Amino acid sequence: MALAGAMLLPALVDSAVGNPDWQVFAASAAVTFFFGTALVLMSRGGTEAISIRAGFVLTTSSWIVVAAFAALPMTFSDLGFNYTDAFFEAMSGITTTGSTVMTGLDNAPPGILLWRALLQWLGGVGFIVVAVAILPKLQVAGMQLFQTEFSDPSGKVAPRVAQLATSIGSIYLGATFLCMVAYWAAGMSGFDAIAHAMTTIATGGFSTSDASVGHFNSASIEWLAVLFMMVGSLPFLLLWTVVRGRPLNLFRDTQVQWFVGIVFISVAVVALWQWLSNDQTPGLALRESAFNVTSIITGTGYATADFWQWGSFPGIIFLVFMFIGGCAGSTSCSVKIFRYQVLYSALRAQLARLMRPHAVFIPHFNGRPIPDSATDSVFTFFFLFLLLFAVLTFGLAALGLDFVTAVSSAATAIANVGPGLGDVVGPGGTFANIPDPAKWMMAAGMLLGRLEIFTVLILFSPAFWKN
């Protein structure tokens, strides 16, 4: 029902500019509202706390249901989308991926452009709430490390969700507003500023132009985007404490330190390469590197250059960047910084143990010992992430995609980045021309990647449905 409400916004915009698409959004809103009401009526009376099992089912099914209905306006409009295209675009939206099958964005009706941006914005805040309130309880993929930050002694999932959602929602709204004003002051139109602010904070990456942010050709807009993509990748609960008067918390958090450090080093390496090997001026090298590297590491997916043309070294680097991601509790996806911290800690403990087999070494995260269960959880997540990457690559290659297209499409889907690499699906292309089954595979990959794999995968375990 909330989604139906959201559909009224593009309907209003389109009717204001006299675009007939407003009817499409209104009809989609009616259909969505009808099904939403039916679901509410069917499940009346269930006010008890949500069990762990229901947590898994609700999280996964809500993403699928939202994507299925969010695709309606795009199917009904005259974009020439079949339902596959529309579902791909909608899933890419609410998972904040940013891969697109649309071309001609510069001349597209504003309703559709707003709808794509809204989907990413809602998907972004929706995932933060899930990551902060539900995943730690479910002990998914090492997220139990964040349980103490907002621990609820009753052990139930529901009670504090509303309170958390309010805090996070206000930070999210505030950040988006600041970003919008900044973009507008730097020269974007009001509409572009709103649309880009929503997809920047959500680290989503949908744009209102085929040339993405490169369209504006403005250094100040690009540096602002760098700043706000990084804000979108920070832990929002931490941002909440910062706003509440404890700004130093941000710099004391080791996850933030690692994240900022990794981005700085990565930007420097690519900028140096562009300067020394590709004969760019240092200024342009730094600007292009900062924007595109931050965009890929945070999983946003904007571009101002076709970095695939920069050579095989940057090409491989950008592919690996897709596997980094931002901080836990942000809109960012992929493996995420804290998991690399856990892996690094475990690696150090392992090396120490090799020298003294009978001593005990306990890995730490943010100054606290990491429980064995969390380490195992992170390791299995990492293994599953790569396994899923391999399987998805196989599938895409079997459908006829070439080596680079298959590898990079699989990576960009499960890491929820946006563009792939190469001539077909790189920053200069779209996913419009890949076969329909490949679009469904990628949409499944996006869902798995966004929900930390386990949340979806567990539904396929027979034991889950027993009893």
Added chain:
Amino acid sequence: MALAGAMLLPALVDSAVGNPDWQVFAASAAVTFFFGTALVLMSRGGTEAISIRAGFVLTTSSWIVVAAFAALPMTFSDLGFNYTDAFFEAMSGITTTGSTVMTGLDNAPPGILLWRALLQWLGGVGFIVVAVAILPKLQVAGMQLFQTEFSDPSGKVAPRVAQLATSIGSIYLGATFLCMVAYWAAGMSGFDAIAHAMTTIATGGFSTSDASVGHFNSASIEWLAVLFMMVGSLPFLLLWTVVRGRPLNLFRDTQVQWFVGIVFISVAVVALWQWLSNDQTPGLALRESAFNVTSIITGTGYATADFWQWGSFPGIIFLVFMFIGGCAGSTSCSVKIFRYQVLYSALRAQLARLMRPHAVFIPHFNGRPIPDSATDSVFTFFFLFLLLFAVLTFGLAALGLDFVTAVSSAATAIANVGPGLGDVVGPGGTFANIPDPAKWMMAAGMLLGRLEIFTVLILFSPAFWKN
């Protein structure tokens, strides 16, 4: 000193056919013997059991020293090798990798061809002894799982090594002899049969022809190679118990079951693809798939076809096959089957734990519970393996290698497979034309991959050298 002795074999062969290279081998033998004697005299009197720390140092340094001296005959001969080429070829030999910088093998003098085969054969049996007698004690990369199989209550490394080496050596010699006779009966010349038997059992992959085993164009030779490559990838201690009258042990071992199952499925998938998508006859599809897939999975590296030309799906599959490997305690390299079993067990335990957070689930291997330390060890190995793969790929790409060449060269080096993918370093090419620094990087990757990474990496830890 043993290496100097081994050099006399090619010297004898060359002098028998009147090739002046016999002097090269004799001179190299003299130099090697001199240094070997000096080392023995320097370390006289040390008869105590080997400490864990010495175990690491000796294992790594022996591989480096042997490669450094084994390169001598190739530098001195008139192949036109600089020391970089010779060291690359020697390291590729004793790590049983099989990547080569030589062309014109068909017309090369027999001494050099025999020397390359001998290096792989000695490297293969050398590693089995290390894997069976030393790595479990050092608790490297999950190898502690195999500690009980030949446990020594005294806790020392040395005592049972001689006995183990004898058992393994006799199995190794017997398998090589059987393989040689079979090759010879199937139509190889005596010399080719000896050279290929040595590099088959060692899962090494050096051949006496630029066209590799494809040169013989014989189905029976190819199927024999498939059989003996698989033998070389089985646990040799298990083969020893089989020979001692317990053949059923082979089929009861879950590692062997997984290995054979994975090879069968992989061969079937690629054969089906070749039959259905590339319009090959079923017979040829099966034969080519069986040979090349087994060659890559076991890390041997022979080829009868340039599978890179088969399309992006087989290309990606072959790249992933490089990360499989054979069983622990064999001549095979890469991640190895038992680690995937541990990862799979841990993954199942993880999924079970998600549903019942307070229950305890313990992963098992071959019917026994896996200690936490072994799981951690396997996970960190897997992570390091991929990290090393990424770092090596970066390095090679920075030196100017294209995307596919850089990725596949890095994979083939750390997984000790042999050929890469693509036009430059694929089964149809060699590594002769990559830059010298790239050859050194790959040689380092081969050493790390062969010695299970940790054995080498720990020497770079400052704590290792303290006190």
